[in-house]
Amino acid sequence: MTPRGTASTSRPAVRKAAGARLSGIDAARGLALLGMMATHIFPTFESNAQLTPTWVGLVFSGRAAALFAVLAGIGLALSTGKQQPLQGPQLWAARRGIALRALVVGAVGLSIGGLEVNIAIILVHYAVLFLCVLPFLGLDVKRLLVLALGWVLVTPALAFLLRPWLLTAEPPLQLGHNPKWEDLSTPAVLLGDLFLTGYYPVLQWIAYLLIGLAIGRLALTTAAVPVLLLAVGTGVAVLAKWLSVVLMEDWGGRAALQASLLDPSYPLESLLQVNLAGIDQTGSAWWLASSAPHSGTTLDLLHTSGVAAAVVGVCLLLGRLVQRTGRDLLLPLRGAGAMTLSFYTAHLCVMASLYGQPLPSGWTVDGIYWVQALTILALGGMVAALAWRGPLEWLGHAANQLGRYRPARVS
Template sequence: MTSRGMATTTRTARTKAAAPRLAGVDAARGLALLGMMATHVLPTFEADAQLTPTWVGLAFSGRAAALFAVLAGIGLALSTGKERPLEGSELWAARRGVALRALVVGAVGLSLGGLEVNIAVILVNYALLFLCVLPFLGLRAKRLWALAAAWLLATPVLAYLLRPWLLAAEPPLRLGHNPGWEDLATPARLLGDLFLTGYYPVLQWLAYLLIGLAIGRLALAKAAVPWLLLAAGTVAAVIAKWLSVVLMEDWGGRAALQEQVGDPAYPLASLLQVNLAGIDQSGSVWWLASSAPHSGTTLDLLHTAGVAAAVVGFCLLLGRLADWVQLDLLLPLRGAGALTLSLYTAHVCLMASLHGHPLPAGWSTEGVYWAQAVAALVIGGVFAAQAWRGPLEWVGHGANQLGRGRWARTR
């Protein structure tokens, strides 16, 4: 065999070996998209006096968005050297590419911020997370795990100390709405909201990207790694939730916090299960013992990151199973996962068009969700089968290539 033929065979073998791993990661991203859409469309609380959590709130609230963020870190690791991070000029080129792609995502997010919609749009925070993680792209797995552990422990405490100071400012450094282009005129308020006082606080959420980077730096093609992610993620998620229950119920944390909340219209037992966003988590260190979704505490971050790791491991195993049976079972899901920016944007625009208007005759909120979910899977399957990029993915890819200095070679 000629050297050219050997090189072609080697590239083919590498591509085949990598396919299940990449398919699993995209499938997990597709699950994250469907989960986030569910929390946007379907109720997370029952319409009763106790605000009883629905299955959607219990299953997806906080976890779907965290999975989305962890997968962002994994994607960055896969595009910057996998187990061996890029170095020198290649690393700097990769950082420029990530930064330009983040600007595209941020621009889309700021544009969506002008819509009237009952959704906390994540894209501006997502873009800022990409920019904040740039200094860590050259680190190997061991350092990333150590840094992620320190971030999990330290930043929730720092946020707890800083939030009251930011909210005491006049006006408070909190937007109370999705970031839009007009908020660039008040940068202190915008940055305060994005980093600490908003729905997706970047200060704590950077832990998700660090964990994702560390996962992406593992040898994901090895047989044991998906099992390790599934087992370790499950253990971490269970321990975090168990410890929070002990602190809240057995040690009196929930009773102390209920006095802080005061308003009986917001039963703390339900909020701790579904969502603490919008609750003023100050005045008691017991807030740091919660694992409630969107509380941004150590136990919340550990639980949701553990769930994300377990889901990624499970999807990687499904990808290998699909490869073994020679049937692309994950095609629609991984296709949707490869189109998340375009599909998420279309979802927000559709929900904005429905906001404040009665649903068409014969439609229900469940119908609206399932119609969008099925459409996402069908569109994703078609695009994946044809190896097409989504429209916004194409723009983001072009920005990334431009930053890396490859635009002229890829046009």
């Protein structure tokens, strides 16, 4: 956008950096969406007795969803003061707006929760995460980092202690399906599933939003911060995975877990690489030493958060590079990232229409993915070029503006 009127020579550079930041964040969100779609469409295990992990399972499982959650925290930080968090009445207005937007997201999630589809839908958990971090929106980056570190260290152990109690309750506090409107009639089961026993346990996943809030409070428009995110994120991700390998293989963790399984023939090695969500992680404290995707352990949170920070750093650097070329090469990707709620919902509806049906004649799994991905990129680029909002994004924005509204005082 060209500044109106006469401006100082420094102003275009400031706007240019801001544009690079926004395009990088939206591009990262677009990547997260495409990665989550890949885990929904492509198999994450080969159909053999060993359940050999596929490349999609090894690359995207757990990481794409975590990136999505970290970016949610970044978005909250950018909308509540960036480096200087809002305070006082402005902060309370922002909290009201975010709460109403979360209700819109939750309503969408509950509405599509009844779809027959073999996909864990994140939207209701996403909405609850927004509500849970409202008290932390006024914190600065140092306090957020300390809080996030404590959350990463403490909540996995707390979940490990509480989860067996919830699962042995009568009835068990676990849904076994995506949350839907009917589940509001059993609030204890719904809340138990959302916070501890479900696919995206909110108790541990709050850490992702806290980390995202801390990243969003940094000076993202500078050249140093993206490099820092890339370096630190990569280091944390590698260190967490290395430590887990040492604990599992050298210190006997995997053997102990294999012995604790009810079915010793279960391919634990493959599950530790791709997805531990369907395993009853009780009976042995060694479960806490895993870094497996969707295990919700400290090392899992550290590894996936590190990957997310590194991806954000790369996308911010790409945004700056593209800005210098004068060509918006990230337009399709950042357009998709700016409409994730609409595109994610549409993707789920498409997958529900295909669920349990043979593939259309001449179609392959690869084709189903790429048709959806390219359609999303094309539509996202068009909407971004026109500076429009997606339909569900418009609804969420309207709810946010309604919550932030503060009537003028009558003197």
